[in-house]
Amino acid sequence: MRTAFLIARKDLRLRLRDRSAVIYGVIAPLGLAFLFSMIMNPIQSSKFETTYVVVDYDKGPIAQAFSEVLDGLQENESGFTIRSVKTYNEAKAQVARGSDAFASDDKPKADAAFVLPPLLSQHVTSGQGDSLQVLAAAGSDLGAPIALSLAQGFASEMGAVEIAVRTAMPPDAVQDPVKMAALQRAAIQTKNPVVLKDVSASTKQLNQSTYMAAGMAVFFLFFIVSFGVSGLLEEKRIGTMSRLLAAPISPTSIVIGKALTSMVLGILSMTILAIGSTLLFGADWGNPIGVGMLIVAAVISATGILFVVAAAAKTQDQASSFQAIIALVLAFLGGTFFSISQIGGFIEQLSLLTPHAWFLRGLGDLQGGDVTAVIPSVLALLAFGMVTGLIAWPFLRRAVQR
Amino acid sequence: MKILEIAGTSVRRLLRDRTNIFFVFILPMLLILILGAAFGGSYDPRIGVVWVNTGALGEDLRDRIAASDGVAVRTIDDRDTAVVMVERGQLEAAVILPEGYDATLRDGEAATVEFVARNDASAQALRNTVDSAVTEQGGLLRAATLASAQGSTDFSAALTKAEEIQGTVKGVRVERVAVGEPFAFGQLGRFQLGAYTQLLLFVFLTSMTASTSLIQSRQLGVSRRMLATPTPVRTIVFGEALGRFAVAMVQGLLIIVGTSVFFGVDWGDPWGASATFLLFALGASGVGMVMGAVFSNDQQAGGIGVMLGIGLGALGGCMIPLAIMKIFSEPLWKVAHITPHAWGNEAFEELILRGGTIADIWLPLAILAGFAVVMLSLGAWRLRVTLTR
Numbered sequence: 049m050r051t052a053f054l055i056a057r058k059d060l061r062l063r064l065r066d067r068s069a070v071i072y073g074v075i076a077p078l079g080l081a082f083l084f085s086m087i088m089n090p091i092q093s094s095k096f097e098t099t100y101v102v103v104d105y106d107k108g109p110i111a112q113a114f115s116e117v118l119d120g121l122q123e124n125e126s127g128f129t130i131r132s133v134k135t136y137n138e139a140k141a142q143v144a145r146g147s148d149a150f151a152s153d154d155k156p157k158a159d160a161a162f163v164l165p166p167l168l169s170q171h172v173t174s175g176q177g178d179s180l181q182v183l184a185a186a187g188s189d190l191g192a193p194i195a196l197s198l199a200q201g202f203a204s205e206m207g208a209v210e211i212a213v214r215t216a217m218p219p220d221a222v223q224d225p226v227k228m229a230a231l232q233r234a235a236i237q238t239k240n241p242v243v244l245k246d247v248s249a250s251t252k253q254l255n256q257s258t259y260m261a262a263g264m265a266v267f268f269l270f271f272i273v274s275f276g277v278s279g280l281l282e283e284k285r286i287g288t289m290s291r292l293l294a295a296p297i298s299p300t301s302i303v304i305g306k307a308l309t310s311m312v313l314g315i316l317s318m319t320i321l322a323i324g325s326t327l328l329f330g331a332d333w334g335n336p337i338g339v340g341m342l343i344v345a346a347v348i349s350a351t352g353i354l355f356v357v358a359a360a361a362k363t364q365d366q367a368s369s370f371q372a373i374i375a376l377v378l379a380f381l382g383g384t385f386f387s388i389s390q391i392g393g394f395i396e397q398l399s400l401l402t403p404h405a406w407f408l409r410g411l412g413d414l415q416g417g418d419v420t421a422v423i424p425s426v427l428a429l430l431a432f433g434m435v436t437g438l439i440a441w442p443f444l445r446r447a448v449q450r
Numbered sequence: 451m452k453i454l455e456i457a458g459t460s461v462r463r464l465l466r467d468r469t470n471i472f473f474v475f476i477l478p479m480l481l482i483l484i485l486g487a488a489f490g491g492s493y494d495p496r497i498g499v500v501w502v503n504t505g506a507l508g509e510d511l512r513d514r515i516a517a518s519d520g521v522a523v524r525t526i527d528d529r530d531t532a533v534v535m536v537e538r539g540q541l542e543a544a545v546i547l548p549e550g551y552d553a554t555l556r557d558g559e560a561a562t563v564e565f566v567a568r569n570d571a572s573a574q575a576l577r578n579t580v581d582s583a584v585t586e587q588g589g590l591l592r593a594a595t596l597a598s599a600q601g602s603t604d605f606s607a608a609l610t611k612a613e614e615i616q617g618t619v620k621g622v623r624v625e626r627v628a629v630g631e632p633f634a635f636g637q638l639g640r641f642q643l644g645a646y647t648q649l650l651l652f653v654f655l656t657s658m659t660a661s662t663s664l665i666q667s668r669q670l671g672v673s674r675r676m677l678a679t680p681t682p683v684r685t686i687v688f689g690e691a692l693g694r695f696a697v698a699m700v701q702g703l704l705i706i707v708g709t710s711v712f713f714g715v716d717w718g719d720p721w722g723a724s725a726t727f728l729l730f731a732l733g734a735s736g737v738g739m740v741m742g743a744v745f746s747n748d749q750q751a752g753g754i755g756v757m758l759g760i761g762l763g764a765l766g767g768c769m770i771p772l773a774i775m776k777i778f779s780e781p782l783w784k785v786a787h788i789t790p791h792a793w794g795n796e797a798f799e800e801l802i803l804r805g806g807t808i809a810d811i812w813l814p815l816a817i818l819a820g821f822a823v824v825m826l827s828l829g830a831w832r833l834r835v836t837l838t839r
Contacts, residue, residue, distance in 0.1 A: 147630025177620025193520025201582030240588030
């Protein structure tokens with residue numbers, strides 16, 4: 049075992065002296081994470097905000113009731129701004145500006161407009177009916193559809209009393225105004241038996257800066273770990289392997305030594321990234337113990353996977369290429385560059401075959417829970433490492449031979 | 451001609467290593483495919499609905515939510531899964547209907563429907579949509595409740611009657627009028643956006659990483675042996691430049707042809723697209739040459755090449771489209787234009803999104819041409835100096 053440590057120490061010194069390890073392990077991931085978060089942050093931090101305008105030609109009780117609904121919205125929920133305008137054309141102009149993503153902010157714009165026609169209240173109460181127009185800005189993903197729902201909800205509410213009265217009305221009540229009035233009062237007082245209850249979900253999601261930093265960290269992990277792993281093949285190429293074997297060292301300790309190099313490099317790199325991204329651009333990785341467990345498990349899984357790849361290659365160049373391919377494919381599938389959950393379906397299932405996805409999931413779960421939240425991910429990552437390590441073992445034993 | 455020989459050797463070396471074929475051709479196509487699959491469609495917020503054993507009324511509520519404008523409804527099997535999906539951001543919100551919803555209501559009892567969302571404002575705003583659907587169904591339920599309380603009929607019969615009456619009541623009708631043209635991206639084909647952004651990203655990235663082969667030929671002493679032959683230095687330099695360029699051209703052509711054949715991508719005016727791509731490839735080759743001449747360690751160059759390739763690509767609008775960058779952060783958008791990618795993207799945006807012709811993109815073309823001239827001269831000079839040291 050002591051030999052393994054000696055080999056690892058020697059390798060580590062070599063790798064650290066070689067600036068490429070520093071580039072792949074610290075500079076590239078940190079730089080890219082910083083760049084990505086700079087690009088994504090303006091988009092991420094834009095909060096939900098929508099503006100609606102109202103044109104009231106009616107000025108009757110129905111219009112009044114609708115205005116009350118909108119005022120309640122503005123007061124009780126964040127992000128809604130309601131304005132009144134005098135004419136239909138002005139409302140339409142503002143919504144048109146709202147649909148143009150490049151319109152400047154100096155003239156007012158809106159995501160939707162509610163048009164309450166003249167005599168609305170009169171027509172509705174007399175049973176003639178009337179329409180409430182919603183001008184919806186094309187391309188408004190959230191604001192306009194919500195405006196439409198609001199209008200539809202209001203319309204349902206308006207119709208509800210009449211439907212209730214007419215449903216409950218015994219045939220003789222039509223003649224009797226007292227009974228009708230009583231029925232109307234009862235109808236207004238009858239509430240919807242269905243109640244919508246709010247449940248607040250915790251956030252098991254990383255913020256953008258942390259996601260980018262973690263993604264880059266685990267992406268480049270596979271490059272930095274490959275330094276240690278391909279070192280095995282390099283020794284064969286430059287001829288030092290036979291010299292190592294001539295010494296009274298067991299071949300096992302050579303393999304373990306290389307593995308140790310990979311793991312130390314990996315843990316070092318990811319730790320520096322975690323600390324660096326937190327200090328430099330506000331990433332929040334979460335509970336340090338949980339993060340530490342995830343990092344160690346991720347490094348073990350990476351080492352195992354890359355050993356399998358190295359075992360399958362015949363030359364060092366081939367091994368490097370295979371390792372780069374695996375690193376890229378797993379990174380894309382694992383969601384390090386963009387969230388895979390958008391695709392859904394089969395590919396989302398496939399992403400669970402990547403250590404990257406489990407690492408990011410573990411961090412996400414840690415955000416919304418305590419240290420124990422990372423345990424499933426840690427176990428999954430360790431499983432990756434163990435299984436691949438076991439597969440690679442016989443090949444490696446053979447590789448470490450004369 | 452010797453220049454062609456040297457260039458040809460570069461290309462052959464690249465193609466002979468089969469793993470390069472993955473990086474240079476397969477990976478960009480794969481990425482275009484994945485990006486199209488993930489982001490090419492619409493971005494309606496996703497609401498997960500759990501409606502196990504909820505009967506006819508449960509199905510009715512679910513259908514009303516699904517019919518709402520601007521949301522995508524997915525059926526989830528159980529509450530715990532739905533909650534975790536909301537927490538992880540796989541759903542924007544979840545609606546949980548209690549089991550036996552239908553039976554409970556028909557018995558005249560009250561029922562509670564849960565709305566599960568994270569604490570951010572847009573998730574909360576979705577509540578209004580769900581609330582409207584509940585209110586719509588609620589209108590009928592209130593009528594049936596009133597009628598059965600009055601004693602004239604039972605709940606189910608009253609519900610049916612209420613539905614009939616709803617059809618005849620002329621209350622407030624909601625009329626939707628769409629105003630304005632949707633944002634250009636909404637009209638694009640699924641893979642359209644990914645195609646030109648990834649083309650630029652990968653051609654540049656390949657030029658950067660392929661510079662390692664130039665470094666290797668220097669390390670191995672091949673360049674020095676070429677110099678020992680009666681070959682002028684400028685031939686070698688031109689040959690290497692042509693080699694870089696040839697690789698970029700082959701890669702680009704394959705991506706352009708592949709995407710138009712397999713994904714139906716339209717590249718706009720052919721003259722404009724060709725000019726843009728040609729000038730961009732020349733610039734990329736120049737940068738590759740500079741890297742190949744300046745670095746002596748191919749590992750280092752590889753790492754820096756990947757970093758610069760991805761970084762400049764991201765900044766230049768290959769990951770977040772320039773137009774979106776401009777909306778959210780104009781200073782960033784301005785900074786992006788120090789990269790050749792940004793100008794390439796501007797040109798393609800004009801050609802593909804706005805149907806422009808080569809005349810409309812004279813400015814990006816001029817800048818790309820200038821960039822190419824500067825980089826190629828720099829690369830040629832550095833390479834000459836390094837070779838003849």
